[in-house]
Amino acid sequence: MPANQPLWLRAVLRLERAVGEPIESAVHSDTYFDLVSTTTRVRRKLSGTAEGVSRRCLHLLNLPAGSDIRNMRQQLARMERRLNQLSHDVSELDEDGSGPDVR
Amino acid sequence: MNPKIASTLNPADLLTRVNRDVERSILRARNGIRYVRGTHRPALGVTPKDVVWKRDKAELWRYKGGDRRYGPPVVIVHSLVSRSYILDLRPGNSTVEYLTRAGLDVFMLDWGVADELDADNDLERYVDWYLPRALHAARTASGHEEVTLAGYCLGGVMAALYAAGHDHANVRNLILMATPVDYSEMGAMVALLREGRLDPDELIDETGNVPADALYSGFYMLAPTVEVAQKATLLENLWNDEFVEGFQAMATWSRDHVPFPGAAFRQLVELLVRQNILMTGSMPLGSRQVDLAAVQGNVLNAMAERDNVVPPPAVEPVMQLVGDPARREELRLPGGHVTFGTGKSAFKHTMPKLTSWIIDHSDTPS
Numbered sequence: 154m155p156a157n158q159p160l161w162l163r164a165v166l167r168l169e170r171a172v173g174e175p176i177e178s179a180v181h182s183d184t185y186f187d188l189v190s191t192t193t194r195v196r197r198k199l200s201g202t203a204e205g206v207s208r209r210c211l212h213l214l215n216l217p218a219g220s221d222i223r224n225m226r227q228q229l230a231r232m233e234r235r236l237n238q239l240s241h242d243v244s245e246l247d248e249d250g251s252g253p254d255v256r
Numbered sequence: 257m258n259p260k261i262a263s264t265l266n267p268a269d270l271l272t273r274v275n276r277d278v279e280r281s282i283l284r285a286r287n288g289i290r291y292v293r294g295t296h297r298p299a300l301g302v303t304p305k306d307v308v309w310k311r312d313k314a315e316l317w318r319y320k321g322g323d324r325r326y327g328p329p330v331v332i333v334h335s336l337v338s339r340s341y342i343l344d345l346r347p348g349n350s351t352v353e354y355l356t357r358a359g360l361d362v363f364m365l366d367w368g369v370a371d372e373l374d375a376d377n378d379l380e381r382y383v384d385w386y387l388p389r390a391l392h393a394a395r396t397a398s399g400h401e402e403v404t405l406a407g408y409c410l411g412g413v414m415a416a417l418y419a420a421g422h423d424h425a426n427v428r429n430l431i432l433m434a435t436p437v438d439y440s441e442m443g444a445m446v447a448l449l450r451e452g453r454l455d456p457d458e459l460i461d462e463t464g465n466v467p468a469d470a471l472y473s474g475f476y477m478l479a480p481t482v483e484v485a486q487k488a489t490l491l492e493n494l495w496n497d498e499f500v501e502g503f504q505a506m507a508t509w510s511r512d513h514v515p516f517p518g519a520a521f522r523q524l525v526e527l528l529v530r531q532n533i534l535m536t537g538s539m540p541l542g543s544r545q546v547d548l549a550a551v552q553g554n555v556l557n558a559m560a561e562r563d564n565v566v567p568p569p570a571v572e573p574v575m576q577l578v579g580d581p582a583r584r585e586e587l588r589l590p591g592g593h594v595t596f597g598t599g600k601s602a603f604k605h606t607m608p609k610l611t612s613w614i615i616d617h618s619d620t621p622s
Contacts, residue, residue, distance in 0.1 A: 165484070166485050166488065166489075169488075170485075172481055173479065173480070177478075177479060177480070180444070180477050180480060186453055187453070189454075190454045193454060193459075194458065197458060227462075230371075231376075
């Protein structure tokens with residue numbers, strides 16, 4: 154800690170370490186990691202359930218749901234990826250030695 | 257009388273200090289308003305460059321400004337989780353600017369921001385597809401057959417796999433900066449992904465990638481209260497334009513993560529984290545096994561002693577695993593994970609030592 158720091162700043166920095174170190178130990182503990190994984194799983198399950206319900210309701214009214222749009226975007230992305238790859242392959246046909254030279 | 261007290265009571269000194277404090281208060285108020293309003297943000301990654309190659313989101317930049325006295329060119333491979341401008345943060349505080357001014361021909365391979373189109377990108381795509389093509393472009397642009405390949409963080413893993421996995425890699429020097437190989441030593445960063453906790457697919461969103469927010473949370477939880485200390489230090493130095501600019505630049509970068517391509521993330525978790533496969537000295541890539549000891553050329557293993565993202569014990573085994581034992585060197589640097597890009601320590605230690613090592617292992621000007 155530099156000696157020319159004002160007293161208030163030194164106090165804040167010490168306080169931050171005094172509070173921060175136990176917090177860091179807590180959030181780096183197995184208990185915390187288990188808690189985060191459980192929370193993440195529960196949250197995903199709840200949002201999956203809510204999505205399923207809303208999708209069924211929207212489909213009853215013959216309306217597309219968010220998940221339909223998402224699936225469509227994924228399909229479009231897959232197609233765009235293939236097109237990009239084809240375009241790269243074509244442009245590399247005339248190039249020399251640009252392909253991978255794997256062991 | 258104690259000379260210190262005498263100096264304190266000296267009217268001339270007192271007036272000087274009062275003047276200084278008044279000036280600083282005015283500057284603090286001005287900079288405080290600018291900071292809160294978000295105006296006067298520093299320009300980041302502004303060293304002049306040309307885009308010499310581009311495929312999908314990946315771009316290879318060649319930096320301008322130096323007289324390029326040394327060869328082979330230095331190609332920096334950036335990580336997949338953060339933005340590459342950490343290595344070119346601000347004019348006067350930039351690793352690439354430092355290297356360029358020293359007479360090196362510097363290239364940066366930037367992966368861009370992954371989206372749905374990149375969700376299927378696996379490590380093979382990066383190591384066997386993008387990297388050979390980008391390096392071919394660097395060789396063509398520079399006129400050198402060889403390269404000095406420098407990988408930062410996960411970019412170092414990809415650089416090492418490329419150098420080890422390609423017959424004609426032509427890597428004269430391989431520089432691994434904060435490159436983790438022993439994932440059992442990565443601590444909190446990967447603890448959530450170990451067997452029995454979260455599966456990679458539970459972190460992947462509808463775009464097929466790990467969202468940037470999830471990555472930011474991982475870094476934030478390494479030291480959740482440290483921001484208080486940083487803000488207090490900012491308040492004390494708010495009068496100092498240079499300090500505020502540096503603070504804003506770092507704050508911007510540390511929040512500016514990019515989505516991690518889903519396929520590469522699954523491989524990283526399964527092979528690197530759960531199997532800790534790099535510690536066996538080889539790794540399956542595509543249809544082959546890549547042996548890390550097969551790296552030709554000089555290897556520099558650079559690590560930061562106070563790195564809490566990639567701690568030194570995760571990096572140290574490079575010295576037993578990568579390349580020819582007679583051509584391995586280790587460089588220990590004071591500072592944290594970003595000492596490779598910014599900060600006082602970067603300027604005092606990292607940049608001069610890295611530059612000097614590269615020049616020592618390059619062709620001297622004719």
